[in-house]
Amino acid sequence: MAETPTPSTFYIMTSIPYVNGKPHIGHALEAVQCDTLARHHRLIGDDTRFHTGTDENALTNLQAAEKEGIPIQELVERNSERFRSFREPLALTNDIFFRTSTDERHFPGAQRLWLACAEAGDIYKRHYKGQYCIRCERFYRPDELENDRCPIHDTVPELVDEENYFFRLSRYEDTLRELITSNTLLVQPEHRREEMLAFIDRGLEDFSISRQSERGRGWGVPVPGDPSQIMYVWVDALSNYITALGYETDDPLFDRYWLSNPRRVHVVGKDIIRFHVIYWPALLLSARLPIPTIVNVHEFLTVDGERISKSRGNTVDPLALVELYGNDALRYWLLREMPRTGDGNFSHDRLISRYNEDLGNDLGNLVNRAVSMLHRYRGGVVPTIADPDVRNATLRDIAGGTAAVIDDALAAFDFRKAIAAIWELVTAANKYVDDTKPWELAKAAKAGDALAEQRLDGVLADLIETIRLLSVHLAPFIPLGAEKIANQVGFELGDTPDRGWSDLLAGRTLPKASPIFPRIESAESAPA
Numbered sequence: 001m002a003e004t005p006t007p008s009t010f011y012i013m014t015s016i017p018y019v020n021g022k023p024h025i026g027h028a029l030e031a032v033q034c035d036t037l038a039r040h041h042r043l044i045g046d047d048t049r050f051h052t053g054t055d056e057n058a059l060t061n062l063q064a065a066e067k068e069g070i071p072i073q074e075l076v077e078r079n080s081e082r083f084r085s086f087r088e089p090l091a092l093t094n095d096i097f098f099r100t101s102t103d104e105r106h107f108p109g110a111q112r113l114w115l116a117c118a119e120a121g122d123i124y125k126r127h128y129k130g131q132y133c134i135r136c137e138r139f140y141r142p143d144e145l146e147n148d149r150c151p152i153h154d155t156v157p158e159l160v161d162e163e164n165y166f167f168r169l170s171r172y173e174d175t176l177r178e179l180i181t182s183n184t185l186l187v188q189p190e191h192r193r194e195e196m197l198a199f200i201d202r203g204l205e206d207f208s209i210s211r212q213s214e215r216g217r218g219w220g221v222p223v224p225g226d227p228s229q230i231m232y233v234w235v236d237a238l239s240n241y242i243t244a245l246g247y248e249t250d251d252p253l254f255d256r257y258w259l260s261n262p263r264r265v266h267v268v269g270k271d272i273i274r275f276h277v278i279y280w281p282a283l284l285l286s287a288r289l290p291i292p293t294i295v296n297v298h299e300f301l302t303v304d305g306e307r308i309s310k311s312r313g314n315t316v317d318p319l320a321l322v323e324l325y326g327n328d329a330l331r332y333w334l335l336r337e338m339p340r341t342g343d344g345n346f347s348h349d350r351l352i353s354r355y356n357e358d359l360g361n362d363l364g365n366l367v368n369r370a371v372s373m374l375h376r377y378r379g380g381v382v383p384t385i386a387d388p389d390v391r392n393a394t395l396r397d398i399a400g401g402t403a404a405v406i407d408d409a410l411a412a413f414d415f416r417k418a419i420a421a422i423w424e425l426v427t428a429a430n431k432y433v434d435d436t437k438p439w440e441l442a443k444a445a446k447a448g449d450a451l452a453e454q455r456l457d458g459v460l461a462d463l464i465e466t467i468r469l470l471s472v473h474l475a476p477f478i479p480l481g482a483e484k485i486a487n488q489v490g491f492e493l494g495d496t497p498d499r500g501w502s503d504l505l506a507g508r509t510l511p512k513a514s515p516i517f518p519r520i521e522s523a524e525s526a527p528a
């Protein structure tokens, strides 16, 4: 039997995207992964906070606004709303949606972090000349460019020649190596940890942390005491994880979820890992603040085998997918199909077949069959079992072990493994129906076989309890579907439902069976 983990605190953060374009399915992936973790930790009783938002002070936003001929405030407001509006269709439970250009806590917080680094002697001014890719918002060394172009955007970087403030990253090289090697800062999965250690071993150079205000038309967080400069957008953006907790005002939230919390967890894409594993912890170390405890890195989603990009026109809109196929289908596909390492590939056909096979056939039919039989043979009332020998030990054992496997898998950010454990239980329950043949027990019972009567009670009670547990285990992954399954067996999920085998439902009268995961017929109406 699994030991129940001791409740603790858990702060989970998505990265905050630039808002110069529309959200795509990759953004939905990160949001849904974090939401699943947040829901899971609430379910096991942890004091959980789920943070997300948008990064609005980037030069690239300014360029997008100028291109459209609208004020920058209008552009970020409109585009930020596109990300914020994920909440309902994706069934997200974020506690905050933080905007770095409008939240009044952000500028003072970012400036306080800057001053703390300056006080530590880690900020100095120097003349700098370099190749800057505005869309990456970073400098490139000549040897990092491909044919003098940005390796990611295939654009010619801008030659920037100005006086900037620098951060003494070089000072933290040994400390960061030690923190990552000892897993005090746990970088997952393993090959990403190795990548970062190799990056440190090549030597950490001080980096520029400001831009001339003029170049950014004054858009951004002013450098404290020097209005001619604005903060480098990554420094301002990274600080959002603590400014949103009220770092500058000593809000109790900051103590609760950052200073005193043993789990400060980032989920980021593989393209921005360096900012979260190197730059961000270094800034925090300089400011004498705790660093993140975990940075989990996810890979990219490709669409029909190609990397998602605006220029390819393959930016699948997650909200359109929810409209077409429903929330359960999209969330389930994202969590079930995205591999732990290596890119995942989206296609409409794969999403539809996953949904139809797993949710429709395996799970939906199990619920439907069990509840229908309960109505046919017991008038919809869950039997109360006096003799435990008529219960099935194998099913109970499998069900009893599922919670622990989920806990371990999610601690390792392995959503697939967690779902596989749940499906082991679904499969076992379906096999149980096939093996015990309740319809034959019912026939024998009707002919006067008292033992068959008792065994039928046992089988039906086992199945209904298994379905109750499935609703609990599935709640973090497909919350809407899980709620429907719970309703079907007369159960209220509530905040911290019982995750172990029980007789909670004995004696309850269940509603008539109705299909929970109606079949999706084809992708013909799917958007290109």
Ligand SMILES: [Zn+2]
Residues within 6 Å of the ligand: 133, 134, 135, 136, 137, 150, 151, 152, 153, 154
């Ligand atoms: Zn670039």
